[in-house]
Amino acid sequence: MIILEAEGLxxxxxxxxxxxxxxxxxxxxxxxxxxxxxGAGKTTLLNLFSGLYRPLDGRVRLxxxxxxxxxxxxxxxxxxxxxxxxxxxxxxxxxxENVMVGHHRLERTGILADLLHLPAVRRQNAKTRQAAHAAxxxxxxxxxxxxxxxALPYGALKRLEIARALASEPQVLLLDEPAAGCNPVExxxxxxxxxxxxxxxVTVVLVEHDMRLVMNVSDRIHxxxxxxxxxxxxxxxxxxxxxxxxxxxxxxxxxxxxxxVG
Amino acid sequence: MPAILTHRLAVLVALAAxxxxxxxxxxxxxxxxxxxxxxxxxLAALGLNLLMGFAGQVSLGHAxxxxxxxxxxxIGPTHLGLPxxxxxxxxxxxxxxxxxxxxxxxxxxxxxxxxxxxxxxGILVAIVLTNESGWTGGPDGxxxxxxxxxxxxxxxxxxxxxxxxxxxxxxxxxxxxxxxSPTGRxxxxxxxxxxxxxxxxxxxxxxxxxxxVISAVYASIAGSYLALFNGLVTPDTAGxxxxxxxxxxxxLGGMGSILGALVGAAILVVLPQVLTVLHDYETLVLGLILMxxxxxxxxxIVPSLAGVLGGARx
Numbered sequence: 001m002i003i004l005e006a007e008g009l010x011x012x013x014x015x016x017x018x019x020x021x022x023x024x025x026x027x028x029x030x031x032x033x034x035x036x037x038x039g040a041g042k043t044t045l046l047n048l049f050s051g052l053y054r055p056l057d058g059r060v061r062l063x064x065x066x067x068x069x070x071x072x073x074x075x076x077x078x079x080x081x082x083x084x085x086x087x088x089x090x091x092x093x094x095x096x097e098n099v100m101v102g103h104h105r106l107e108r109t110g111i112l113a114d115l116l117h118l119p120a121v122r123r124q125n126a127k128t129r130q131a132a133h134a135a136x137x138x139x140x141x142x143x144x145x146x147x148x149x150x151a152l153p154y155g156a157l158k159r160l161e162i163a164r165a166l167a168s169e170p171q172v173l174l175l176d177e178p179a180a181g182c183n184p185v186e187x188x189x190x191x192x193x194x195x196x197x198x199x200x201x202v203t204v205v206l207v208e209h210d211m212r213l214v215m216n217v218s219d220r221i222h223x224x225x226x227x228x229x230x231x232x233x234x235x236x237x238x239x240x241x242x243x244x245x246x247x248x249x250x251x252x253x254x255x256x257x258x259x260x261v262g
Numbered sequence: 263m264p265a266i267l268t269h270r271l272a273v274l275v276a277l278a279a280x281x282x283x284x285x286x287x288x289x290x291x292x293x294x295x296x297x298x299x300x301x302x303x304x305l306a307a308l309g310l311n312l313l314m315g316f317a318g319q320v321s322l323g324h325a326x327x328x329x330x331x332x333x334x335x336x337i338g339p340t341h342l343g344l345p346x347x348x349x350x351x352x353x354x355x356x357x358x359x360x361x362x363x364x365x366x367x368x369x370x371x372x373x374x375x376x377x378x379x380x381x382x383x384g385i386l387v388a389i390v391l392t393n394e395s396g397w398t399g400g401p402d403g404x405x406x407x408x409x410x411x412x413x414x415x416x417x418x419x420x421x422x423x424x425x426x427x428x429x430x431x432x433x434x435x436x437x438x439x440x441x442x443s444p445t446g447r448x449x450x451x452x453x454x455x456x457x458x459x460x461x462x463x464x465x466x467x468x469x470x471x472x473x474x475v476i477s478a479v480y481a482s483i484a485g486s487y488l489a490l491f492n493g494l495v496t497p498d499t500a501g502x503x504x505x506x507x508x509x510x511x512x513x514l515g516g517m518g519s520i521l522g523a524l525v526g527a528a529i530l531v532v533l534p535q536v537l538t539v540l541h542d543y544e545t546l547v548l549g550l551i552l553m554x555x556x557x558x559x560x561x562x563i564v565p566s567l568a569g570v571l572g573g574a575r576x
Binding site: 082084090091100105 | 442451
C-alpha cells in the first residue's frame with residue numbers, strides 16, 4: 001500500500017526550479033532513499049513533504065489523503081515526523097525533555113488542567129516520560145537522559161533527533177542526512193537503527209550521502225539531479241543505471257559504489 | 263532549568279518562607295509598603311517571564327495590560343457600580359480578550375519586529391487612557407475606591423503585603439505547574455526551534471497566543487492590585503517606561519526563572535528607594551548598577567548565581 005505519494009511536485013526559489021515535476025510513491029514499511037548530488041533538491045523535497053514549504057504545483061498524499069500545503073503540525077498529527085540535516089534541537093532542554101516534546105501529538109491535556117497540574121496531567125507526564133525514556137534507550141541515549149542538550153556531542157544530538165521523532169510514533173519518518181558527521185562505527189549503528197525502525201512497520205524516507213548506508217538499507221532508491229527525477233529502482237538497478245553513474249555518481253561516485261558492493 | 267523542575271515544591275516553600283519571615287525584619291509600615299509593591303510587580307514580571315523567558319517571545323507593551331487591570335478597578339466601581347473584586351476579574355478577562363485579539367496578528371512577528379509591535383500596543387493603551395478623560399480622568403488619572411470583601415476593607419500597607427504575597431505564591435505555583443506540563447514543554451520548545459516544534463505536532467501560533475493571554479492576565483491582576491493599593495491610578499501605569507521596567511525585571515532577575523521574577527522586581531522597586539539618598543545622582547547610579555548586573559551576571563541574577571552554586575551547569 002502506498003503511504004506517501006508525490007505527484008508532479010514543483011517549487012521555485014527566485015526563479016530557479018528547485019523541484020521540477022517530481023513524482024514518487026513510497027510503499028508502507030519500506031526504506032525509501034532519496035539520493036542525488038549537492039543541490040539536487042533532496043532536502044527541499046523533504047521540506048515539501050513535511051509542510052515547511054508549500055508547493056507551487058503538484059500534490060502530496062499521505063495515507064491516501066491529499067495533504068498538499070498542510071501545516072507541519074497538522075501533518076505531524078497525521079503521523080509524519082522528521083529529523084533535520086542542520087540540527088533543530090531544543091538546546092535549553094534536557095535530552096529527555098527534547099524527546100518528551102516529540103510525544104506532544106499524543107498528549108491529551110488542556111491548558112487549564114496544565115495550569116492546575118490536575119491528576120490527568122500527572123498521568124500524562126508519566127506516560128510521556130516513559131515513552132521518551134523508551135525512545136532514548138532505543139537510540140542508546142539512556143545515560144544522557146538528564147543532560148542538557150547543549151552539553152551533548154554532535155553524534156548524540158543526531159541520534160536525539162531520531163529518538164524525538166520516534167517518540168511521536170510516526171507512520172512515516174523522514175530522515176535528513178542522519179549519517180552526516182558520523183564515523184563509520186556510528187554509521188553502522190545507524191544502519192541497524194534504521195532497519196529496526198522499518199521492522200516495526202514505520203516507513204522510512206531517507207536522504208543520505210553515505211552511499212554504503214543507502215545501498216545497504218534501502219528497499220527503493222529515488223535519484224534526483226537538478227530538481228528532477230533521474231532514476232528510481234532497487235539498489236542494484238540504481239547502481240548500474242548508466243544515467244546515474246554518468247550524470248550523478250561521476251568517477252568518484254563510481255569508486256564509492258564499487259566499494260559499497262565489496 | 264531542570265533543577266527548578268525537579269524542585270518545584272522546594273521553590274514554593276522557599277517563596278512562602280520568604281513572604282512569612284520577611285516582615286519580622288520590617289522596622290516600620292513603610293517597609294510593608296515597599297515589599298507589597300515588590301510582590302505586585304513580581305506577579306506581573308512572572309507572567310511576562312512565562313512569555314519572554316519560557317516561550318521566548320518579547321513584549322515591550324505589557325504595561326498596557328497593567329493599565330487595563332488598574333483602570334478596571336477604578337472605572338468599574340466609579341462608573342458602572344460594580345464591586346471592586348468583580349471589576350478586577352472583569353479587567354483580567356478583558357485583558358485576556360485584548361491579548362487574544364492583539365496577539366493573533368502580532369505574534370506572527372519575530373524578535374525585533376515583535377518587540378516594536380508590542381511597544382506600539384502599550385503606547386496605544388496609554389493614549390486611550392489619557393484621552394478618554396470622561397471615563398478615565400485623563401492625564402491626572404482618577405481615584406480608586408478600596409477593595410471590600412465581605413465588609414472587610416483592604417487598605418494600608420500591611421493587608422496589601424499579605425494579599426500581594428499570597429497572590430504571587432499562587433501565580434508562582436500555577437507557573438511552575440504549567441512549565442512541567444505538555445503545554446509548558448511545547449512553549450519551551452518553541453523558544454529554541456519553532457520549526458522543530460511544528461514538525462512534532464505543536465500548534466506554534468496557538469501555543470504562543472495562549473501564553474500571551476496568560477501573561478496578560480497576570481499583568482492585569484497586578485495592575486488592579488497596584489491601583490487598589492495606591493488608591494489612585496494615572497495613565498503612567500500603562501506607560502512606555504513601565505513596560506520597559508517590567509521587561510528589565512524579567513531580564514535582570516533571569517529569563518525562565520520563577521524566582522528571578524521576584525528578584526528582578528525586588529531590585530527595580532527597592533533600589534530607587536534606597537538610592538534617593540544620593541539625590542541628583544540617583545538615576546545615574548541606578549543605571550550603572552543595572553549595567554553592572556547585566557555585565558557580570560549575563561544570564562540574569564538567579565540563573566547566574568545558581569550556575570555558580572550548582573557548579574558547571576550549561
